[in-house]
Amino acid sequence: MRLSRFAATTSALLLSATLALTGAGAAHSAVRDATPAYTALGDSYSSGVGAGSYDSASGNCKRSTRAHPALWAAANAPSSFHFTACSGARTGDVVASQLGPLNASTGLVSVSVGGNDAGFADVMTTCVLSSESTCLRRVSEARAFIADTLPGRLDGVYDAIAQKAVNARVVVLGYPRLYKLGGSCFGGLSERKRAALNAASDQLNTVTEKRAADHGFTFGDVASAFNGHEICSGDSWLHSTTFPVAESYHPTAAGQSRGYLPVLDSVL
Known part of the structure; x- marks a missing residue:
């Protein structure tokens, strides 16, 4: 004892x-x-259009509680969370109206932008309503813009983020391919239209990844995460043409929680 x-x-x-x-x-x-202060910037793919459960205070920006930034913040309890992503935002909009919360205390920034600059909505409208040749021509125009003009616009956004959030880790998220080729759809867009749209998405991601890397930012590839869950896959995490029309060709709630969120988690 x-x-x-x-x-x-x-x-x-x-x-x-x-x-x-x-x-x-x-x-x-x-x-x-401790989880650092987090600010989520970008366009409708970041604000969560298509996922539902929109914050009424966000108005036409349609910020969803089911969007990946909101889900990540809820799971990780950052010291502060600012959600300024907005539906329809282009690179200039991010710089002009979304960077207010950024400062030296910001520890994490996520952003998706560039699709609207390349004319995403107009491209999709053209391809849905017009002939195959007209669609392919419009996609070709968008791809020329992505190659020649978009890199400079992305540089402008990334430079502005780096100047304001000098201590932050910045994660740039890409876009999914819209269609599974040879999939389960037997109507709607032709296979050539679908292939052209996918190729444009791939180019957009390639350009975005390169500009992000040149700024020392981390790129999150969501195309691989959505593999097998594109439109025509039989288990799509993306809306096809739907109502409200603005939600067409955007991630569903599952696309946000099972596509985008795991990519953001993995790069962090």
């Missing part, structure tokens, strides 16, 4: 000494590992 008491007392003293020696380091570790 005396030996047991001695051992217990000795163990307690050793534990107290260990805590005294390591307590400061543990406290610093806790601060270092």
